[in-house]
Amino acid sequence: MTNSLEITQASKAYKRKNQSPVQALNKIDLKAQSGDFIAVLGPSGCGKSTLMLSAGALLELDSGKIVVNGQDLSELSNSQKASFRANNIAYVYQEFHLIPYLSVIDNVRIADLALATGSETKAQEILQKFGLADRLHHLPSELSVGEQQRVALSRAIYSGAKIILADEPTGNLDAENAETVLKALKDFTEQGGIVLMVTHDDRAVAFAQKKLTMTAGQWSS
Template sequence: MSAQSDARPPALVEVHDLHKSFPGVDGPVPVLRGVSLALSAGETLALTGESGSGKSTLMHLIGGLDTADAGRITIGGADLTAMNDADRARLRRETVGFVFQQFNLIPSLDVAANIAFQARLAGRYDPDGARDLAKTLGLSDHLSKYPEQLSGGQQQRVAIARALASRPRVILADEPTGNLDAGTAEDVMNQMLALVEQTGAALLMVTHSENLATRMGRQLRLVAGRLA
């Protein structure tokens, strides 16, 4: 096999020497202490670690929901850490899809509108694609319902469909199955990985589940703000 075929694909997401602290009673409390990682298009990465190890903080920084104290994050070559609030918001709309543990659906919108919401913001709403996503995720019969009328598993499927409907280059999933029973979690995970494979997006998932982590292409563990 040639050296070229062995080469790792170019990184879509690069995190270099990232530091983040939060205010504490006795001064700043370090949460991330020099984290570096890379993620290529089509790659899946599980981020594990104990509560308080910095997993969600790292996820929020990569997604542009917060800013780092030091270090660098690039997505598709764009330096996220050098952007202002407006530029970070635009990158989130155009490049990143989020799946949160708490679903974060909009209660006043039905399922169809929730799925379309992010894609419309990104200017990439495709009605046929949204319908295909809904069908794949078993939501076709629920499009006119509202979040409160759905089970937890159904709401999480809507959240996944919303994240994927805008065809993001990067999907960030923070404990996406944490509120689901084991069977539903496995089903949702199967569907999410299948859809990610179809779209070629990079997937970074925070999880406490070793079983789910082993489903991902790579695993990294955060311990006290550092990758172990």
């Protein structure tokens, strides 16, 4: 199946009390399809995170359209967006956001709460691929930073997402771990997925085939 992500004239402003609104996205356009690994660069506050959240159906645009795999996100109710997200979109965060009281395998399988299907075997296979086969029952606090990010990545892949939105995925990682994560993301795109990655990391940029720079809510390159 061919995956696609299409952002058309997307605008989003954050209203502030007694102050003028902050224009986070200003008529942004983006097109991505299966195999695309896009790096989004830009200074802090330029709208990168807003772009990621909007693309992941977590934030509503003021204007414009986001179509994922043919589905216009603005046509979905909150409940439908949740289901859509569960089956199509996954996030990888800089801070990993693992649940501290769940083991590695349970953290990966947390997606089962939203998914209709899931299996222990599938989770184990993914974790094995990321070299975490012997850490299945460890808690996040017992893992290294790199291992934690690999668990987060495993969770994203386990969910069966077609699009991974990665927000500074290598921000807290050393070179070796960063490379492991980036290679995994690359593999994901080579298998037909789309990766939209926000980053400041030159190592990460090197893995992406498309680089876009954002300034004040608009593409500058």
